[in-house]
Amino acid sequence: ITVFTTRPDTVYGATFMSMAPEHPLVLEFARKAGREAEVLEFVERVAQQDKLVRSSEETEKEGIFTGGTCRNPLTGASIPIYAANFVLYEYGTGAVMAVPAHDQRDFEFARKYELPVVVVIQPDGEVLSSDTMKSAHEGEGRMVDSGPFTGLQSEEGKRKITAHFEEKGIGKGKIQYRLRDWGVSRQRYWGCPIPVIHCNTCGVVPVPARDLPVILPEDLPYTREKGNPLASAEEWIKVSCPACNGPARRETDTFDTFFESSWYFLRYIDPKNDREALDREKMRNWMPVDQYIGGVEHACMHLIYARFFHKYLRDRGLVPGNEPFHRLLSQGMVCKQTMECPKHGWRYPEEVDEKGKCRKCGEQVTVGRSMKMSKSKRNVVEPSELIERYGADTARVFSLFASPPEKDLDWSEQGVEGAYRFLGRVFRLLAQRREAVSRAEGSWDESAAARQIRRVTHRTLKKVTGDVEDRFHFNTALSAIMEMVNFLYLVEDAAWESPGTAPALREAVTILLLMLSPFAPHLSEEIWEWIGKKDLVSTQPWPPFDEEVARAEEILVVVQINGKLRSRITVDAGATEEEIRSMVLADPRVLEYTEGKKIRKMVYVPKKLVSIVV
Ligand SMILES: [Zn+2]
Ligand SMILES: [Zn+2]
Structure with missing residues (x-):
């Protein structure tokens, strides 16, 4: 009996065989064993059941011993052959080696009919016992009770056992596609016509290329009756056969919409072309699609069809490359309680x-x-x-x-409030600083303060650029922008006016608005005008970040007040002692302890610590 399996590493655990009830051998075994009557009764009963229902996970697994046995090729043991409702004759070979310890369906079946369960794969860090296991272990692991293959990991075991079968000439490795026919016709009025003609003499004849496209009649009445209105369009249906010129009839079914959605993006490249479906030169220029975005509900139909069409068109030399889409993003759904x-x-x-x-x-x-x-x-x-x-x-x-x-x-009301508050913060910050930013001129100096402003700006820009371009992680891009806004709130008033730092802040605000504009276009556009910019922020190119500025080294300076650790501040590695002292004194956490008090002593341990006594 020929079987196909994706798990040759579990053959040692095959303790019985399941066959589709329709398999011709089933009744032959039953006849030889004198069990024909009961087996036939089962086979006929299962034949009444819907195939999809039969093979679905929820359906109760049912079977009957056929009376036949076969030999497990690795253990040499004689194992019983069952007819089982969940095995379909059309699928694979119609016979399945049953490994109850490592396949849930086989497990349920074995428990029901008291068939042996033999563990041959042990998952990492666990010891399964066939007597106590409550469900099959379908994952991989280390092979046990597997003769000379014992101790191998599943992957290696699969290769070695396949090689062993090939060597003995009783099996071979094979790629098995799970392809089934796809019924593409629908009984719908509005759809792409299926361009074929039915002739009593010639059979199904394709509409000749010169008569394409087939145009649907537009004047059919809409009725609430069932069925396709096209089926009653006698005028349109009657046509002469392109092959014999005799009387013939048009196909009235139209294509499933998936038939068009499988390649619409190719036609978008060249929608006005009335000479051919696809222009090879244009396909080479534009394909593949750089970024495809769709709901997760398309993950297993549309995308498979699209790839299937692409591979067909590739084989016909009509499109380049092996895949239609370079990158795919399946976006999640919007949920609410x-x-x-x-x-x-x-x-x-x-x-x-x-x-x-x-x-x-x-x-x-x-x-x-x-x-x-x-x-x-x-x-x-x-x-x-x-x-x-x-x-x-x-x-x-x-x-x-x-x-x-x-x-x-x-969806959460609090989340909406949070977004609103953030935009309010941006608005108030710039409402307060707009004059200073518009006035700022010239270039920044090399002071620690200016360097820090630029470092924060370019670091944020680098992060946001990566999040947006590479990963579409707009949420982390936004949190980086929020952090930058927090930073700008902490910049001292004087820095917004000082000739050394104001230009750096002008750059910071400009880049902030360029980054924010795709997320909050209206507010960004308004503030862009406030700070004296011409044109629209939305028409500006994305700014490049300065890698060197973004990478600049920082050191962490610890601040002690009266001997207790009170704050940590990050400063540019090149900052002078004087700059560090003034940054420490402006730090809000330090201010909590020093405000209104007299500073008696301030000691700086280079690049490490500032100690203040108040
Ligand atoms: Zn004909
Ligand atoms: Zn009620």
């Missing part, structure tokens, strides 16, 4: 009072877990209301800050 009334079902927040009771019936409402936003669950947020209340910038900053795009976003 749900509220459910025992009498009225899902409730909108405004249908629930402050005490958490349904406004309609007064029953306590259950606050449920966060789920994908949907109108039916009433856990949606109306973007227009949010924008009305907080502005579009807040809505954007909140959405981008709440989570990295590949993760689900949990």
Whole structure:
């Protein structure tokens, strides 16, 4: 009996064989063993069941001993052959080696029919026992009770056992594609016509290229009756056969929409081309798509079809490369907590009072877990209301800050408030500094303060550039921008006016707005004008960061006050003693202890410590 397995490392654990009830050998075994009647009854009963249901995980596993046995090629043991409802004849060879210790379906089946369970793979750091295990261990591990292969890791075991089978001529390594036919026709009016004609004499005849595209009639009545309106478009359907000129009929089914979404991006490159589907030169210029973004719901249909189409078109020489997309981002969903009334079902927040009771019936409402936003669950947020209340910038900053795009976003009122407060901080900072920033002229000096401002600026820019360009981690980019805003709040008033530092602050604010503009375009545009910039911030190129400035060395200086550790400040490694002393005295945590007090002594231990006695 030929079987296919992805786990040759578990052959030693195969204690029985499962066959599709439709497999011709099933009844042959039963006949020889005199079990024909009961086996036939089982086979006929399973034949009534839907194939998808039969093979789904939830379906109760059922089987019957066929009366036949076979030999495990590695252990030499004689093992029973069962007919089992979950094995499909169309899939693989219609026969499966059953390894109950390492396959959950086989495990459930073995427990039900009291078949032996033999552990042959031990996971790391665990010792499984066939008597006590509650479910199969499907992962990999170290091989045990596996003859000469005992002690190997699964991966190596797979290779060695495959080689062993090949050597003995009883098996071979093979790549098995799990491909099934795809029914591409739909009974829909509006779809891409399937360009074929049915002729009684010639059969199915493709519409000749000169007659393409097939245009659908636009004047069919919409009825509420079932079925495809095209099927009744007699005028359109009647056509002469392109092969024999006899009377023939058009295909009335249209393509599944997946058929078009599998390659639309290729046609977008060259949408007006009426000579051919794809211009090879343009394909070479533009493909592959640099960045593809889609919901995770497309991960297993659309993307597979798109790759399949691409490989076909590649083989026809129509598109370059092996893959249609260079990078893929599957974004998460927007989720929000749900509220459910025992009498009225899902409730909108405004249908629930402050005490958490349904406004309609007064029953306590259950606050449920966060789920994908949907109108039916009433856990949606109306973007227009949010924008009305907080502005579009807040809505954007909140959405981008709440989570990295590949993760689900949990909607929270507090998060929205936080985004609003942050933008308020930016607004107030620059409202206060706009005059100083517009006035600043010339170039910064090489003072420690100016160097620190520039270091923070370029470090932030470097981080934000990387987060945005490489990883789309807008949330961490935003937190870096927030930190920079915090830093700018701590810059002393004098620095905004001083000729050595003001230009560095002007650069900082300029770069801050350029970084913030994609996240909060309206506010950034407004402040851009405040500080005397011409044109729109949104039309500026992304600024380059100065690697050397960003990388500049820093040292940590510890501050003691009256012998107790009170603060740590980060300073440029090139800062002078005088600069460090004045930065220490301006540090807010130091000010807490020194404000209104007389400083009796201040000692500086170079690059390490400042000790103050008050
Ligand atoms: Zn014909
Ligand atoms: Zn209610």
